[in-house]
Amino acid sequence: MQNAEREAFAGFLTSLCAEYQKHNQIDPAYYERYNVKRGLRNADGTGVMAGVTQIGNVMGYYLQDGERVPAPGKLVYRGIDVEELVDGFVGEDRFGFEETAYLLLFGQLPTREQLAAFQQLLTDNHTLPHMFTEDMIIKAPSPDVMNKLARSVLALYSYDDNPDDMSLPNQLRQAIQLIARVPVIVAHAFAVKRHYYDDESLYLHRPQPGLSVAENFLYSVRHDNQFTQQEARLLDLCLVLHAEHGGGNNSAFACRVLSSSGTDIYSSIAAAVGSLKGPRHGGANKKVMEMFGYIEEGVKDWKDDDEIKDFLGRLLRKEAGDRSGLIYGMGHAIYTLSDPRAVILKKFARQLAQTKGMEDEFQLYEAVERLTPEVLLSVKGESKVVCANVDLFSGMVYKMMGIPQELYTPLFAVARIVGWCAHRIEEVYQPGNRIIRPAYKAVAPMRTFVPLNQR
Structure with a gap:
């Protein structure tokens, strides 16, 4: 587009903005008049009840005589207080994210044998499809890692031999593959972003067998692959704390909304990634x-x-x-x-x-x-x-820990992919599930069509 064309386009956009503002003003009084739950929240700040879940719970107050009474916050994963969960694996001097993922997906803490088998399953599914990094990440770099993650998750549909099968075994297969692959996609998207937008050398590292998700992430995003155990343990803790936050948070709800339509898991998770990118949600840490x-x-x-x-x-x-x-x-x-x-x-x-x-x-x-x-x-x-x-x-x-700001929200996604997949599967397999469709009150007055030559 030439300069003259840009100026003309900008001028036209200015006039279109004025036209939009002229005809698209909604009286704020309508929200109170029609008892609209803005943000799907009640007048007292509590959330509108949209479903039930066994996956996670967030508690920060209790109701007394219709009033919210502040209380110490509690985050619960499958009935277990997250503070107890953290004390458990930290006290035993081991990583906790993989154990947390198993708990959130399947509803029960794994035995030692189940945990080892699950960790091996994640390791076996780390590898991205053949030429995926070259075709989907390197050839179409993005200045924003979250944008690249959302597009890559959608692209995985094309590499799946059975993407639309809604059976439980297939959904669990896809979920486990996504949990294993999202950290690799983020690491590669970050490396490509640094190369094409920050003029740095391109380093792509493959995940290493025997390392935890936290260890492999640090190994993959650092040119020299070096990290300390303190860093890995702390990153693992961050992943555990970000893995789930109830079905009502914006990204999990977005995932459940799409899942309720019967669409594929890749579309549902990509929507959740797009939600998390927002500065009012996962982008807040930046x-x-x-x-x-x-x-x-x-x-x-x-x-x-x-x-x-x-x-x-x-x-x-x-x-x-x-x-x-x-x-x-x-x-x-x-x-x-x-x-x-x-x-x-x-x-x-x-x-x-x-x-x-x-x-x-x-x-x-x-x-x-x-x-x-x-x-x-x-x-x-x-x-x-x-x-x-x-x-x-x-x-x-x-x-x-020396982690660049571009990775703050993507790291959130590396953790929350577990909660999203758990909510996705619960939404699809809950009894009597229906497509989520809230109502909007139409307030535009009726009018007649005006022929073009009379406008």
């Missing part, structure tokens, strides 16, 4: 790190609470940062007093900060966590209980 870049630059004394509060106030008033008016990493739709994922990660982040000599930066994160409720009250008059969510500390953990 926004946290971006925000702290502004804070670290704008606050001269990181130990001065008044200076930190002043800058947080500027963030809320849209005078600093990305001008969104948000303090990323604070607050959650369900959790009130605490996010258990943040509590667990914070403990390990403190230990890593001491090892890396980053105590001052860690204390700045703690200060933002501690001061945000006070600033919200003074600037916006909001007195509701607000806690740090997992994104506040996950980004810092990744930073201390």
Whole structure:
């Protein structure tokens, strides 16, 4: 497109935008008049009940006389408190993600023999289809790894000899292959992105037998394949904490919506990836790190609470940062007093900060966590209980591990693919399942068609 054509196109778009805004204004009063559950949430902030699940549960409050009462957060995988799950494998000094994947998929903790067989199954399915990396990733690089992941997941349909078979054995086969392959796709997409967009040398590494998912990921994304056991254990912990978060989170619900239509697993998972990419969902950890870049630059004394509060106030008033008016990493739709994922990660982040000599930066994160409720009250008059969510500390953990920001949200997907597959299979095989179809109130007035020459 030539410059003159670009200018003409831009001018036409401007006029089209004005036309759209003129004819597409919805009166906000309609939402209250018709009792619309915006965001599929009730007036008290609770979610609209859309289904039942045995996979995961998120608890952050209890209802008393119709009012939400804040409570310490709990995250439950198949009836097991995630804190107990973490204490179990950390206490035994072993990796936990593969065990967690088995639990979420099949509903029961594996025996030692079952876990070993499942780990071998994942290893056997690491390899991408012949020429997949060359044809689907290298030949069509993307500046965004999540975009490339979504397209690659969709492309796997073409490499599957039986993509539309909805039988349970086939669905489980596809799920296990996706869990095994998504980390490899992410690693390759990241390497290709760095090569074509950042002018770096291209290094593609194959997963190694005998390594955990966390170990293989670090092995694959680093040019020299080097990583420490502390890094691998901490990444494994992050994967466990991100593996599942109930059926109502945006990406899992997107997966269930598509699955309810009877479409293939690749379409359903690609939709979930697209959802997770959004800054209001999985992309929030990148926004946290971006925000702290502004804070670290704008606050001269990181130990001065008044200076930190002043800058947080500027963030809320849209005078600093990305001008969104948000303090990323604070607050959650369900959790009130605490996010258990943040509590667990914070403990390990403190230990890593001491090892890396980053105590001052860690204390700045703690200060933002501690001061945000006070600033919200003074600037916006909001007195509701607000806690740090997992994104506040996950980004810092990744930073201390030397993981680039481009991989923060893709790592979330590497973990959450387990929860998505579990919800996909549950949605398809639950009794009496129906296509998910909520209602929208039409508010446009009726009018007659006007012939073209009379407009």
